[in-house]
Amino acid sequence: xxxxxxxxxxxxxxxxxxxxxxxxxxxxxxxxxxxxxxxxxxxxxxxxxxxxxxxxxxxxxxxxxxxxxxxxxxxxxxxxxxxxxxxxxxxxxxxxxxxxxxxxxxxxxxxxxxxxxxxxxxxxxxxxxxxxxxxxxxxxxxxxxxxxxxxxxxxxxxxxxxxxxxxxxxxxxxxxxxxxxxxxxxxxxxxxxxxxxxxxxxxxxxxxxxxxxxxxxxxxxxxxxxxxxxxxxxxxxxxxxxxxxxxxxxxxxxxxxxxxxxxxxxxxxxxxxxxxxxxxxxxxxxxxxxxxxxxxxxxxxxxxxxxxxxxxxxxxxxxxxxxxxxxxxxxxxxxxxxxxxxxxxxxxxxxxxxxxxxxxxxxxxxxxxxxxxxxxxxxxxxxxxxxxxxxxxxxxxxxxxxxxxxxxxxxxxxxxxxxxxxxxxxxxxxxxxxxxxxxxxxxxxxxxxxxxxxxxxxxxxxxxxxxxxxxxxxxxxxxxxxxxxxxxxxxxxxxxxxxxxxxxxxxxxxxxxxxxxxxxxxxxxxxxxxxxxxxxxxxxxxxxxxxxxxxxxxxxxxxxxxxxxxxxxxxxxxxxxxxxxxxxxxxxxxxxxxxxxxxxxxxxxxxxxxxxxxxxxxxxxxxxxxxxxxxxxxxxxxxxxxxxxxxxxxxxxxxxxxxxxxxxxx
Numbered sequence: 001x002x003x004x005x006x007x008x009x010x011x012x013x014x015x016x017x018x019x020x021x022x023x024x025x026x027x028x029x030x031x032x033x034x035x036x037x038x039x040x041x042x043x044x045x046x047x048x049x050x051x052x053x054x055x056x057x058x059x060x061x062x063x064x065x066x067x068x069x070x071x072x073x074x075x076x077x078x079x080x081x082x083x084x085x086x087x088x089x090x091x092x093x094x095x096x097x098x099x100x101x102x103x104x105x106x107x108x109x110x111x112x113x114x115x116x117x118x119x120x121x122x123x124x125x126x127x128x129x130x131x132x133x134x135x136x137x138x139x140x141x142x143x144x145x146x147x148x149x150x151x152x153x154x155x156x157x158x159x160x161x162x163x164x165x166x167x168x169x170x171x172x173x174x175x176x177x178x179x180x181x182x183x184x185x186x187x188x189x190x191x192x193x194x195x196x197x198x199x200x201x202x203x204x205x206x207x208x209x210x211x212x213x214x215x216x217x218x219x220x221x222x223x224x225x226x227x228x229x230x231x232x233x234x235x236x237x238x239x240x241x242x243x244x245x246x247x248x249x250x251x252x253x254x255x256x257x258x259x260x261x262x263x264x265x266x267x268x269x270x271x272x273x274x275x276x277x278x279x280x281x282x283x284x285x286x287x288x289x290x291x292x293x294x295x296x297x298x299x300x301x302x303x304x305x306x307x308x309x310x311x312x313x314x315x316x317x318x319x320x321x322x323x324x325x326x327x328x329x330x331x332x333x334x335x336x337x338x339x340x341x342x343x344x345x346x347x348x349x350x351x352x353x354x355x356x357x358x359x360x361x362x363x364x365x366x367x368x369x370x371x372x373x374x375x376x377x378x379x380x381x382x383x384x385x386x387x388x389x390x391x392x393x394x395x396x397x398x399x400x401x402x403x404x405x406x407x408x409x410x411x412x413x414x415x416x417x418x419x420x421x422x423x424x425x426x427x428x429x430x431x432x433x434x435x436x437x438x439x440x441x442x443x444x445x446x447x448x449x450x451x452x453x454x455x456x457x458x459x460x461x462x463x464x465x466x467x468x469x470x471x472x473x474x475x476x477x478x479x480x481x482x483x484x485x486x487x488x489x490x491x492x493x494x495x496x497x498x499x500x501x502x503x504x505x506x507x508x509x510x511x512x513x514x515x516x517x518x519x520x521x522x523x524x525x526x527x528x529x530x531x532x533x534x535x536x537x538x539x540x541x542x543x544x545x546x547x548x549x550x551x552x553x554x555x556x557x558x559x560x561x562x563x564x565x566x567x568x569x570x571x572x573x574x575x576x577x578x579x580x581x582x583x584x585x586x587x588x589x590x591x592x593x594x595x596x597x598x599x600x601x602x603x604x605x606x607x608x609x610x611x612x613x614x615x616x617x618x619x620x621x622x623x624x625x626x627x628x629x630x631x632x633x634x635x636x637x638x639x640x641x642x643x644x645x646x647x648x649x650x651x652x653x654x655x656x657x658x659x660x661x662x663x664x665x666x
Contacts (some may be wrong), residue, residue, distance in 0.1 A: 001021075002020055002183075002186055003019075017182070020186040027403055030200050034201075035186065037201065039174050040149070042188070043177050043185060045077065046073075046077070052078070056080040056116065057074045057080070057082070057124075058136065058139055059081060061085065062083035062093045065201055069201065071095070076198070079122075082108075082112045082121060084100070086102070106132060106135040120144070123146075129150065129153030144166070148169065202226070203403055204401050206227065207229070208232070214227055228403055233322075233405035237264065240266040240319065241266070242310075243268070244325045244326055244349075246268075247269060247280045250414065251269070251324075253441055255283065255287060258324075261449075265293060266292070267295070268310065269294065269296045297310055303356075325350075325367065328370065336568070350392060351388050367406045369396055369407070375387070407451050410458065410459070411460075412436050413436055414444055435465050439462075447459075448461075495561070496563035500563060500592065502514075508585055515588075519558065523535050523554060526554045526557065527545055527546070539577070541576070552568050
């Protein structure tokens with residue numbers, strides 16, 4: 001690492017005096033982040049300012065690369081540090097509140113003069129301009145050294161000395177130190193890093209193909225620490241590739257692809273059963289026939305100690321160059337059914353395995369994580385699986401941001417391989433209704449290559465059905481992309497209300513017939529039957545093949561169709577379509593009756609406002625008496641009994657008719 005002029009290009013020539021060794025364990029991105037900022041800070045504070053123990057320093061833009069490096073070096077030199085930074089970046093600056101001020105105003109002058117009892121500081125490392133530079137010069141009332149780093153407002157040293165007695169002003173560039181001194185400073189800095197006196201800065205990495213976006217980000221001063229550009233990772237064909245879940249259907253396909261298409265010659269496959277896994281011996285024989293050296297080992301990647309032994313067994317002449325983490329387990333179920341054990345079973349291979357890999361592999365080893373679109377779009381009954389995959393996506397973003405080559409592929413379902421291919425037919429039908437189409441093996445492996453060589457950290461290789469059939473919009477995160485195909489939620493609510501009104505005018509037997517047809521229709525749709533004629537009224541849901549996921553889908557469908565809020569235990573409490581239809585008749589009737597009494601309560605609450613005088617009260621009384629008489633007439637009674645009793649004996653339509661037609665108030 002070092003200073004290499006004109007290095008933005010396919011070829012660069014370095015002066016050997018201006019480069020030095022990279023400390024052990026550092027990634028290339030970390031090494032790239034160090035030289036310019038620490039050399040600049042070192043040259044300014046040590047060579048130019050001669051900062052001594054007991055002196056004080058003011059650093060501007062303290063959350064930037066040079067600022068953060070200067071704070072570390074000044075502390076090492078024994079100086080007291082004051083600094084400015086944008087308030088939203090203060091948490092990144094390791095100084096007390098008394099030593100930190102905003103870089104957006106000149107208030108730092110009075111704050112720091114007050115903190116020092118008017119003495120100010122001995123050295124200013126400046127990157128500001130205009131009135132901020134003026135205020136910074138006044139921070140040297142006893143004289144001192146003013147080092148101009150930003151050079152957007154360069155002053156005349158003589159004029160500065162005249163206006164501020166005892167102040168030496170110097171604008172500088174680090175290259176002025178010359179190759180020999182730059183090499184010496186690099187060597188001294190490496191020793192400080194290796195001695196843990198200094199620590200590398202926070203790094204945010206951008207793929208070199210995203211250089212315009214990175215430079216725009218830099219120009220807007222939105223970063224903390226250092227930005228670096230990274231080259232696309234290249235897998236060394238002479239190195240070793242590790243595949244976790246390597247004997248599974250998907251892992252095996254990836255292993256074949258690595259050897260046959262990508263030319264990998266050293267492969268380590270691990271799975272929980274290892275050589276005892278079905279088809280493992282045949283897989284090794286096939287890969288060996290193509291010229292690969294294959295090591296197949298039994299290893300639970302969630303077991304850190306066992307994984308460490310596997311990694312230690314990789315020979316030095318073929319070092320680990322890449323890892324494909326394809327291990328995973330499914331255990332679907334609604335949230336209420338997810339026990340600690342079921343969560344652990346799914347999280348363990350993905351989350352614990354990925355964390356162990358992250359801690360055990362060298363930083364520049366390429367890490368490819370096999371995630372799932374369930375973590376991006378959500379998937380009913382896969383709360384545990386979605387959480388595990390969301391963790392992988394976030395882990396990839398975090399690792400890649402530090403310049404460590406990482407990709408996460410949030411796969412959609414594979415047709416011939418992968419966990420989705422093992423689902424029952426009904427579950428695959430449910431997946432298809434969500435809008436996701438299976439990916440062929442050829443297409444999936446092509447997407448794998450594209451993602452590994454692409455500039456994006458997290459990608460979602462997914463196939464969707466046509467938008468015109470209304471499937472893809474079931475995922476809420478995609479609804480903003482659909483445009484005119486958006487689902488009309490109001491229309492769905494109107495449909496439910498229309499059904500409720502229609503049922504309210506019919507006798508119970510006719511309501512039951514209509515609701516039974518509705519239940520059978522939705523049962524057939526959920527289970528993937530060709531039509532409702534295949535669903536008998538007395539067939540049990542259990543025999544039909546319902547599980548916890550399809551139960552929830554049926555509940556959601558019926559809730560949407562009726563406007564009710566039914567529990568997920570619906571089909572267990574009412575185990576046949578006939579029983580469920582009977583329950584819906586009762587539930588809808590109760591729901592309509594509750595709505596009737598709510599309407600009466602609202603009307604009664606308005607009586608004090610309406611009945612302001614004796615004449616109005618008399619009119620209301622007459623109307624109420626007419627209503628009671630009407631209730632008695634429609635029920636065949638005499639009109640006697642209490643008002644609540646008479647109201648409760650009326651049907652919904654009779655009550656609404658009375659309210660609409662008979663209760664006409666001024």
